[in-house]
Amino acid sequence: MSNEEMRKMKSGSQERKEARQFTEEEIVQIQKERDSLDSLYYLGRMINCIEGVNIILKKRYDFYEKYEVPLQEFVLWGKYLLTYRGTMQEIYQCKYFGSPAKITTIKDFMMNVNSFRRRELNAFPPRGCFCAKCHAPITMDDVIKGNYIFVYNEFTHKEHNKK
Numbered sequence: 501m502s503n504e505e506m507r508k509m510k511s512g513s514q515e516r517k518e519a520r521q522f523t524e525e526e527i528v529q530i531q532k533e534r535d536s537l538d539s540l541y542y543l544g545r546m547i548n549c550i551e552g553v554n555i556i557l558k559k560r561y562d563f564y565e566k567y568e569v570p571l572q573e574f575v576l577w578g579k580y581l582l583t584y585r586g587t588m589q590e591i592y593q594c595k596y597f598g599s600p601a602k603i604t605t606i607k608d609f610m611m612n613v614n615s616f617r618r619r620e621l622n623a624f625p626p627r628g629c630f631c632a633k634c635h636a637p638i639t640m641d642d643v644i645k646g647n648y649i650f651v652y653n654e655f656t657h658k659e660h661n662k663k
């Protein structure tokens with residue numbers, strides 16, 4: 501890539517950034533929405549059921565899509581990462597000190613782990629989700645333990661796939 505192209509690219513990204521200007525009213529509105537979506541108290545109350553987790557996922561996703569303003573990152577049950585752009589990632593190969601908290605900020609989480617890896621979660625069970633193999637519901641307990649997989653567009657308990 502030539503210097504000229506580099507320069508153009510840089511100014512291009514600058515323009516995009518500058519195009520994203522908010523009015524004072526918008527800033528107040530964004531702040532208000534972000535305060536609740538970034539509140540440990542609010543999130544902690546919402547994640548008691550599968551439906552609640554789905555609601556906060558949608559709200560955080562919609563928020564980032566709309567404003568492109570980064571959110572705070574949180575870790576749920578040491579297993580799921582709520583990303584700054586409103587998506588959810590799976591945490592794996594995690595070396596924990598003690599036992600994971602129900603919900604914690606990414607900063608506190610990182611102070612309690614040696615190392616961890618993260619990857620995109622391909623699907624999170626919706627409310628009233630049933631296992632395609634045994635037809636029992638995928639429960640909150642399954643979610644917390646990560647005892648489910650999503651393959652061929654279906655949710656099943658992990659144990660059916662153990663050989």
Ligand SMILES: [Zn+2]
Pocket residue numbers: 631632633634635636656657660
């Ligand atoms: Zn099952």
